[in-house]
Amino acid sequence: MPGFPHGRPLHFNLFNNGSGHHEASWRLPGSYPLANLDIEYHERLAQLAESVMFDSVFLADHVALEGAARRPAGRIDPLTVLTAVARATTRIGLIATASTSYNDPFNLARRFAALDLLSGGRAGWNIVTTPGDASARNFGLDSQASHFERYQRADEFVSVAEKLWDSWEDDAIVADREAGVWADESKIHTIDHRGRFFSVRGPLNTPRSPQGHPVLVQAGSSEDGRDFAARHAEAVFTAQHTLADGQAFYADLKRRVKLAGRDPDGVKILPGIVPVIGSTEAEALELNAELDRLVLAESGRDRLARQLGLTPAQLPLDKPLPDDLPSEEEIEGDKSRFTLIVELARREKLTVRELVGRLGSGRGHRTFAGTPEQVVEVIEQWAREGAADGFNIMPATLPSGFELFVEHVVPILRTRGLIRSEYQGTTLREHYGLPRPPSRYAPRAASADAAPAGVAARGSE
Structure with a gap:
């Protein structure tokens, strides 16, 4: 397929966000406001994505409850949900969000190893460094750690998790009934990490999983986030609103990956796209407008104020953002989302009310209302012009928006060779074309660590 990276189809992930990614989707007639809490719903949506050979499904997570009265906010722990989904599917990857700020490496490494074992090698970890004082107060802290410190902790957290996943060699289990030996203890290693x-x-007290390590996913786009992704991530979920921004992010991250001594093709960049699909462009635009009309402006302003480090009183709905906003350096929350929001508002000269409406449709991701053919044109352009290795599909309404995507967009993607027609492997690593990392304690891995200067061994430090 000329014009696309390595001539391969693109990668597609379904971001399951309950009743949809538009903030007001749950208010539409026929929507399902309890979707987040229904395990059969999660299973059916994953099965639908698997039926069209998506690489993966993804669940976000939060550890604080905000705005529960105004929109669906209750969540079930993603690892719990995806363990059930693993039993209802056979091939599709299962990516769960979990925080390095409010977990410990041993417990979280064990839980992800369990999901990888139970699913036959389909687990992925979306690594987040949770911002917000509300989250901190749920864990006995008065306020969040600084942005820099959260990434310092995340860096060490992932290093420890990888050591734990490596602590069993692949052939450690021998299950020799006659000798009465279940495992070769010489192939199970303490890590003795002190940091x-x-x-x-x-x-780890869980054996090595089918993928060696779950696939590591990351979504931060700040300077610290990009550097972290360059060192650790194997897939990156990102939010860019324009093609130019997408191209700049793609080129910058691939450059950082190379500088970190890793193969840039080993990091898949998947921008989010929020499709609103209609049989005609006018029909799609009308649905999008109906959704925007259902956004509660005051509720959106409260959330925007938190993201910008302001109070709601500082954001009159029918005026533009204040001129004297904090700088990104002063924000200790989500720096990349702060910058994205401010640049969008300034570039398009939006009032706070208009900005709330725009963010309600996709929280800064690329939102597009149009026909199936127009949606495919956007996808193809971003891939062809160096902004994406694939896409994080975030339907504005669920399940209806994804059902339309499957029925009308996927056949066009397949005709153009942009999506696989069948799975070539059984693990998430195989779907993404990623190597299986060896245990650093295995003899072959040890010899790789001793490779000549300039040859990087996976998992070395």
Whole structure:
């Protein structure tokens, strides 16, 4: 397929966000406001994505409850949900969000290893460094740690998790009934990690999983987030509103990955796209307008104020953003989302009310209302012009928006060779074309660590 990276189809992930990614989707007639809490709903949506050979499904997560009266806010722990989904599917990857700020490496590494084992090698971890004082107060803290410190902790957290996943060699289990030996203890290793944030002896008490490690996913686009992704991520979910921004992010992150001594093709960049689909462009635009009319402006302003480090009183609905906003350096929350929001408002000269409406449709991701053919044109353009290795599909309404995508957009993608027609493997790593990392403690991995200068061994530090 000329014009696309390596001539391969694109990667597609379904971001399951309950009743939809538009903030007002749950208010439409026929919507399902309890979708987040229904395991059969999660299973059916994953099965639909699997039927058209999507690489993965993804669940976000939060550890604080805000605005519960105004929109669906209750969530079930993603790892719990995806363990059930693993039993209802056979091939599709299962990516769960989990925070490095409010977990410990041993427990979280064990839970992800369990999901990978139970699913036959389909687990992925979306690594987040949770912002917000509300979250901190749920864990005995008065306020959030600084942005820089959250990423420092995340860096060590992931390093410890990888050591724990490596602590069992692939052939450690021998299950020799006659000799009475279940495992070769010489192939199970303590890690004896002692660092700034964690002291962990190991080994993990869960054997090595089918993928070696779950696929590591990351979504931060700040300077710290990009550097972290360059060191650790194997897939990146990102939010860019324009093609130019997408191209700039793609080129910058691939450059950082190369500088980190890794293969840029080993990091898949998947921008979010929020499709609103109609049989005609006018029909799609009308649905989008109906959704925007249902957004509660005051509720959206409250959330915007938190993101910008302001009070709601500082954001009159029918005026533009104040001129004297904090700088990104002063924001200790989500820096990349702060910058995206401010640039969108300034570039398009939006009032606060208009900005709330725009963010309600996709929280800064690329929102597009149009026909199936027009949606495909956007996808093809971003891939062809160096902004994406694939896409994080975020339907404005669920399940209806994804059902339309499957019925009308996927056949066009398939005709153009942009999406696979069948799975070539069984693991998420195989779907993404990623290598299986060896245990650093295995003899072959040890010899790789001793490779000549300039040859990077996976998992080395």
